[in-house]
Structure formats: C-alpha cells, structure tokens
Amino acid sequence: MQYDAAIIGAGPAGATFARRLAQQSPELKILLLDAQDEGHKKPCGGLLAPDAQKTLAHFDLVLPKSVLADPQIFAVETMDLRTRRVRYYQRYYLNMDRYAFDRWLVSLVPPTVEIVRGRCTAVSRTDGGFVLTVRTAEGARSFTCRCLIGADGARSIVRETFFDRPIYRYVSLQQWFRATDKAFPFYSCIFDPETSESCSWLMHKDGFVIYGGCFEKTNCREAFERQKARLADFLGHDFGELVKTEACLADRPRHWRDFVTGADGVYLIGEAAGFISASSFEGISSAIRSGSALADAFRNVKNTSKITRSYRKKTFSLRCKLFLKIWKRWFMYTPWVRSLIMRSGIESIRVRRSKED
Numbered sequence: 001m002q003y004d005a006a007i008i009g010a011g012p013a014g015a016t017f018a019r020r021l022a023q024q025s026p027e028l029k030i031l032l033l034d035a036q037d038e039g040h041k042k043p044c045g046g047l048l049a050p051d052a053q054k055t056l057a058h059f060d061l062v063l064p065k066s067v068l069a070d071p072q073i074f075a076v077e078t079m080d081l082r083t084r085r086v087r088y089y090q091r092y093y094l095n096m097d098r099y100a101f102d103r104w105l106v107s108l109v110p111p112t113v114e115i116v117r118g119r120c121t122a123v124s125r126t127d128g129g130f131v132l133t134v135r136t137a138e139g140a141r142s143f144t145c146r147c148l149i150g151a152d153g154a155r156s157i158v159r160e161t162f163f164d165r166p167i168y169r170y171v172s173l174q175q176w177f178r179a180t181d182k183a184f185p186f187y188s189c190i191f192d193p194e195t196s197e198s199c200s201w202l203m204h205k206d207g208f209v210i211y212g213g214c215f216e217k218t219n220c221r222e223a224f225e226r227q228k229a230r231l232a233d234f235l236g237h238d239f240g241e242l243v244k245t246e247a248c249l250a251d252r253p254r255h256w257r258d259f260v261t262g263a264d265g266v267y268l269i270g271e272a273a274g275f276i277s278a279s280s281f282e283g284i285s286s287a288i289r290s291g292s293a294l295a296d297a298f299r300n301v302k303n304t305s306k307i308t309r310s311y312r313k314k315t316f317s318l319r320c321k322l323f324l325k326i327w328k329r330w331f332m333y334t335p336w337v338r339s340l341i342m343r344s345g346i347e348s349i350r351v352r353r354s355k356e357d
C-alpha cells in the first residue's frame with residue numbers, strides 16, 4: 001500500500017502533524033511510525049513552558065490531569081556552583097509525566113491514521129516516492145509513501161539520509177533518585193562552567209528527584225559525576241538511592257543553517273529540523289508549532305514545491321525566535337554576565353524559608 005504521507009516518530013511534532021493532517025484531509029492515507037514504548041522513553045525534563053501551553057490553547061486542547069506530575073512549581077532556584085550564588089525566578093511551567101504527555105497526544109490522532117510500532121532502520125528515494133524499512137515486533141516490514149516526514153528527534157534518520165548529518169555535540173544524562181526527607185529544591189537550574197557549557201536541572205516528579213544535564217560527548221559520564229559531587233557538596237547531602245539512569249544524544253542550533261525544513265517531498269519537523277531552544281533546551285512548543293505548520297502547508301498536497309515554500313514561510317517566525325535564543329545563550333552562559341545579572345537581582349523573587357517567617 002502506498003501512503004500519501006509517512007511520519008517517522010510520534011513525539012509532540014509527529015503526533016501533532018498526524019492529527020492536524022488527518023483532521024483537515026481525511027481522505028489521505030497516513031502512516032505514523034513510532035519506536036517509543038515503556039522500555040524506550042524519551043529522556044526529558046517534562047516541563048511544559050508557557051509557549052507550549054499557548055500552542056495547546058490555540059488548538060482548544062486541555063491537558064488531562066493524568067498527564068500532570070507532582071508537585072507543580074512556581075519558581076526556579078538558579079544556582080551558580082562557581083560563584084555559589086542562588087537566585088529565585090518566577091516560572092510558569094507545568095510539571096508533567098513526559099511519556100504520558102506523548103501517549104495523550106497520540107490518543108488524539110484520528111483512527112484513519114495507521115499507527116505502527118517499530119523503528120525505521122532505512123529510508124530511500126524511489127521513482128515517485130520513498131521506501132521505508134521498519135523493524136517491528138513481528139519482524140522487518142517495508143512501506144512506501146509519496147511524502148516522508150522526519151519527526152524522529154535529534155537523531156533523525158531522515159535528516160541524516162537526505163540532508164546533513166547532525167553533529168551530536170552533547171550527551172544528555174539524567175538520573176532518577178527516590179525522594180527522601182533530605183531537602184532538594186523543587187526545581188533548580190544549575191550552572192557549573194567547570195563541568196558543562198550548558199545548564200543542568202534538578203526537579204521533583206511523583207516521588208522521585210531527577211537530576212540531569214547536557215555534557216560534551218568526550219568524557220560526558222565523568223563530567224556528570226563530577227558535577228553531581230559538586231552539587232551534593234553545595235546542597236550539603238548526597239542524592240540517595242539511584243533508581244535509573246537515562247541518556248540520549250542532543251544538540252542545539254548554532255547557526256541559521258542548522259534549521260532544516262526539507263524539500264522535494266521530504267520534510268523535517270520538531271527537533272529533527274533543529275527546532276529546539278539553544279538557551280534552555282526546551283523544544284516541546286517548537287515541535288507542536290512546526291508539526292502544525294507543516295500540516296497547514298499540506299493544503300497544497302499535490303504540489304511538493306508549494307509545500308516546501310509554504311512550510312518554510314510558516315516557520316519563519318519560529319526560526320527567528322529560535323535564532324534569538326542563540327544570542328540569549330550568550331547572556332546566560334557567559335560567566336561574568338550571568339554573575340552580574342544574578343548579583344543585580346533583576347527579576348528575581350525573595351523566597352522566605354519557614355524559619356524566617
């Protein structure tokens with residue numbers, strides 16, 4: 001069977017594109033492939049930023065309670081391990097179970113879309129379309145399609161095959177610990193230029209304390225452990241019982257050319273297109289926005305060059321916004337600038353611990 005569109009990856013980008021395309025063109029034959037399951041979950045902080053909340057509101061979607069995690073947070077405790085300075089800033093994130101969020105988005109996909117669980121291991125162009133080889137629980141299968149959509153995240157096989165090879169600069173490592181009575185901040189953003197050029201995070205989620213960050217690929221585990229020890233020293237206690245360790249490759253856009261939207265029947269959405277914040281590594285809102293923008297561009301489904309132009313145009317403001325994050329990164333990650341901002345107390349809030357009340 002030839003599909004009109006085959007989507008590789010059912011994260012926020014792929015699930016949004018599949019839902020919107022099937023709603024607007026129910027006559028299309030759409031395939032949605034996904035490798036994520038209980039044993040292969042996307043490592044993620046699972047914080048839904050205001051931008052992502054606004055995007056969901058735009059589609060008149062409300063979040064089910066089952067997707068939320070405990071506790072909900074109002075502020076980020078920003079720590080600089082080099083200067084040992086701490087500041088609190090108000091934040092409006094929703095704390096979620098990321099896997100439950102992804103499953104919820106997939107549950108909104110109309111039943112006209114065929115969902116196949118499996119990992120795409122190869123893609124190639126043929127006359128008039130594409131062939132996909134997929135490893136499923138039942139064995140290897142092949143699918144053919146007219147248009148191919150890479151919604152397969154940072155390690156996109158579609159981007160690697162048809163465009164450039166992403167440079168996996170970072171390994172994102174995250175560990176889950178059983179929460180104890182030891183005092184950990186509810187949500188913290190940690191800067192430690194000695195061990196990482198990005199920020200790390202510490203948060204509570206449903207009875208666990210999660211600590212993670214992005215580290216340069218070379219000696220990433222050693223840098224992670226060194227930062228963890230420095231953080232434990234700063235907090236005055238260790239992390240307790242380790243439950244699991246997760247890891248994935250990650251990258252951030254550094255130039256305008258790192259945003260790749262696709263052409264000639266192959267399109268990229270979400271993190272596969274490079275749509276992730278260079279300053280905070282937030283990407284759920286960009287994934288949903290780009291998935292929706294491509295579905296809108298598919299109104300001209302018969303003409304691939306029109307889709308290419310329209311999708312590029314529709315993501316222009318998103319690309320500008322993400323490009324500005326590359327500049328914002330300079331302010332956040334240049335030690336003396338950050339130190340100045342934190343020292344000034346601009347935008348920060350005062351937190352009164354109970355003994356001070």
Ligand SMILES: Cc1cc2nc3c(=O)[nH]c(=O)nc-3n(C[C@H](O)[C@H](O)[C@H](O)COP(=O)(O)OP(=O)(O)OC[C@H]3O[C@@H](n4cnc5c(N)ncnc54)[C@H](O)[C@@H]3O)c2cc1C
Nearest residue numbers: 009011012013035036045046047120153270271282283284
């Ligand atoms: C450690 C970490 C923490 C983060 N925390 C946050 C956060 O708190 N808030 C936020 O907004 N963003 C966060 N991000 C960024 C966010 O996770 C991504 O930007 C977002 O998930 C991108 O969505 P996506 O749909 O493009 O890709 P993904 O969510 O990566 O989804 C890709 C999907 O494709 C599937 N897939 C991949 N390859 C194949 C294949 N070959 N065949 C079949 N299926 C395949 C995967 O199983 C997955 O389901 C974080 C990123 C990292 C690395």
